[in-house]
Amino acid sequence: MKLCRFSSGKEEKKGILENGKIKEVIGSFFTGFTVTTNEYDPDKVKLLPPVLPSKVVCVGRNYAEHAKELGNEVPEEPLIFLKPSTAVIGPEDGIIYPSASHEVHFEAELGVVIGKRCKAVTPDQAKNYILGFTCVNDVTARDIQKKENKFTRAKSFDTFCPIGPVIQTELNPLSVEVVSRLNGIIKQNGNTKNMIHNVYQLISFISNVMTLLPGDVIATGTPSGVGPMNVGDTIEVEVDGIGILKNYVKQ
Known part of the structure; x- marks a missing residue:
């Protein structure tokens, strides 16, 4: 559905x-x-965005090849950070290129939408707390991230979290293709089977840190192939079985 x-x-x-x-x-x-x-x-x-989360919990370096392309080590535990709800936009909305950055990247990701209050669950229990899955673009000001060696400012600009187009309630998150296209050209072509920590492990780990509320979104990490976008570009994130999340980069 x-x-x-x-x-x-x-x-x-x-x-x-x-x-x-x-x-x-x-x-x-x-x-x-x-x-x-x-x-x-x-x-x-x-x-519109298919959900209005109280928070978006993101996972960094969850694909080994992506960690490698940025010159980072693979973390032993999930590396998590937050995007604010004010960063969320929907399909066909504009990603605003902030004046503070000169290198804004796309990151195609599978998003998990939490269906009910979730606290301290095990990986085996995690499936019972999922409403469904969606596409997420974890837009990142890469130059700011490199300069500060932090995630918050680089990931949190308004419009930096496109979500959509729908929530698919029937999907196997352990093996699904995640693709990005910039101006129609494929840039990322990964599969969730290559995640270091799978969806159920992530829900368990995060829920043992913070309570997840209905509608919260977990962005599960991006495969290799991330790169810069410029004003005037069209960026698409496609997750097999969900659909295409298309956005436009604007000034």
Whole structure:
């Protein structure tokens, strides 16, 4: 099932994307909903971020080849950091190139959407706390990251966390392709089977640090091939079975 949020006119709505149509639902993705008879053409509505997280928990260096391309060692434990909710944007939205940076990179990632309050769970229990999966672009001001050797400022600019286009509730996160395309050219082509710490291990590790709330998103790390974007570029993140998250780089 593909869950989405969208706007039709000035109204924000929720729906299920099915057979090329969006069927409007009433209720909550987290506590239950009812499917209505209202249908919308996806090309005639504005898709919104499929979820509004209280926080986005990101994982660094979770693919060995990506760590290698940046000259970093592979951490023994998951390397986690946060993106603020104010960084979140949806499909077709603009990524604003900040004046403070001269090297902004794309990072295609599988995102995990938490379905219910999650605290101190084991990897075996983790599956029960997942609502579904989405695409994430962990946009990064690489020059700032290198200069400060920190993640927060480099990762937290407004618009630096595109999420979407939908939440796919039926997906095997242990083996799925993660691709990025810059202006139509493939730049990253990885598979989650090459993660150092898999999705269930990440949920367990993070939930033993902080409580995860319904709607929180875990960005599970990016495969090798990251690179710079410039104003005017189009960047796409595609996760097999979910769809394509497309955004445009703007001044």
